[in-house]
Amino acid sequence: MAQRNVPVSSRLGDVRYEIRGALSRRARELEAEGREIIRLNIGNPGLFGFSVPVHVRAAVESRLAQSEAYCHQQGLMAAREAIAARETARGAFGAHAENVFIGNGVSELIDLTLRALLNSSEEVLLPSPDYPLWSAATVLNGGRARYYPCPASRGHLPDPDEVESLITPRTRALVLINPNNPTGAVYPTDLLKALVRVAERHRLLLLSDEIYDGILYDQAAFQPLAPLAGDLPCVTYSGLSKMHRACGYRVGWISLSGADSKLAEFRSALDLLSALRLCANVPTQWGVAPAINGPDTTAALTSPGGRLYEARRAVIEGVRNSEFLSVVEPQGALYAFPSVRNEHFSQFDDETFALDLLETENVLVVPGTGFNIRERNHFRLTLLPEPDQIADVFDRIERCLDRLAAGSKARARHVA
Template sequence: MRSLAQRVPAKDAVYRTKLIEQAAKLEDVIAMGLGDPDLPTPPHIAEAAREAIARGETHYTHPSGMPKLRQAIADLLNRDFGLDYTAEETLVTAGTQEGVMLLMLALVDPGDEVLLPSPRFTSYDTAVELCGGVVVSVPTYQKDKFALVPAEIEARITPRTKMLVLITPNNPTGAVTPPDAIREIAEIAKRHDIIVVSDEIYATLLFDGAEHLSIGTLPGMRDRTITMNGFSKSHAMTGWRIGYLAAPQPFIQRMVEPRHTLSINACTPSQWAALAAATGPQDAVKEMLAIYSSRREVLLRGLDELGFSYGEPAGAFYVYTNIEASGLPATEFCGKLLAEARVLVQPGMLFADPDDRYVRMSLLQPKHRIEEAISRIKSARSRVFKT
């Protein structure tokens, strides 16, 4: 073990592995903390990949992606979000995970500070730290429905601040930072000369009339914003590993060589599938959103009955649940809930949240399984809850 490089952190590995191993020993576990849609990829997308394979489209593409797909992505961003990019200002990645690493490799020097919302998806932390950067957490709060508060961002800016990562809707909270706050954040970025990475992977998943505003559309923001998105969540394509970045060409050019080094190009048949996702019918996306919305109602109602509070999620497919009513810290609650009720949820510590009162639940089980999970928690209350 002394031979292993020290640059790779393993902060959450022990606890995460422990939960997974515990779940593997039990039968009929309901996994309520998933981030992988249970719904199938729409048929026309899968068919496009099959046809590409049949045509022999199984070789390298340009590291930045197929020209047709890059143009389709530029068109999609304009159509759906009002963003103005050319095909040359896009780059196709092997999922947004690779996009995160590319961004940090291209932009973060040792000692640079990167502002990240908390709670958050912690792949950002790993990428920043691998590049020698420093993570600076910007807290969000249940009272604000976990939306970013501009004043909390500005209070943490120093001369070493290089970048702000704006994630809306957010994982794990489902928070949508409202347009007025986005406008304030844009002014802060311009005032302090900060790059903004706008992670919009959940931007099509909005509830109750919530509005998503892409910060790159605002005056003076196009040249300092990198927009990141993909098809994994909107089109149930997690396993296809296809995402994209859009930014002014100097940013994109800076990422091409690291992108070539990491994986040469995104999987070629997956690029053809993504082309079908971008240019084909969007009915399935709307149908998925309706399904998630219905499940959301069931889960929120069940949490109310349990006495658990939450910052009502306006987007994505997660509910960040305050389990303080159980009388247990979240880490202990998750272990006991799995053992006594065979329901698997994830504590906030896995999402860079120092407040050990929250767990992530998701809408990625059929309604009857969500109802069953709530029923199991109620039945196990006397064995799990401390109060």
């Protein structure tokens, strides 16, 4: 008797992660054929020549002999105390080491917190565009994603009234990604205060993804959410991956803030789930306190003349010189989210464009729809390459768009 295919969870039908999806697989096939692909799909600093700060790496290396046993399910106390002290210094209400949980990257902690929070069909408010792991974790934990739009016409910022209009009796949480991935938007303080008031009126848990909190350009100012939330329950996410260029270390953390009486049951659920996966990667947790308390190694990269700043400048100039593109200049994070002006195309499709760019110009970007937006004219690229390479990439993008525009005009003439 022939064996039937192994069935999979129906929830996977609503899960996408185009950052490492079909286009990335096609890029690997082309690389196997000998093509050199410029991969701009992932914000992975180590692949672009960035290094973990020396003092962070040294701390990890010096503690290897003390890292061979499981640690506490919440993480090493020295790391948790450093995280809590930073949150307290920022003004977070009730931040302390017992309210800090360390995980194998923020990715694991997004999944863990939503698993602790959600019952079947309960809703989470997510930005559109979002980082798609948030959508995936919501669905995989039985929830439903409801998207509040952050369009380019508003500088990729949300409208608090629009967010509030989406709330239903089943809404449990409001997610903010600030500085934003994929758009690079940095949220003003007044906007954050308005969103806190929305959460307070509807008793929503605030989930604030702040992994890019120190990667800022052109005098942009980052405002952490927890101090504004006061005693309202808030979960702040951060880690070593981006600010400290340590993606492979897989160290992320969450800090709970707000009134302990409101957090007790949720905190117990997080403790149980943390215990079930035993603990996070122990050796690299020794790098947390030195990273938080040590010298600032990011400002030089994001200031004029710094590599990230100049890469961002190259993106802005590439868009400015393009016949087809526009962009909201990123104020933070490691990405830009350009859009293709639709007047040049009878019908533009971001996935078709991204595949054509890969096949003809050897450049891998992520289609905008991979970040859960309806518009089909955006794409995301990382700011991590050298500025000269980014300039070359925009030459390739322009050639690709020029061919697509010519084809679109030819089809329009044929139809006419």
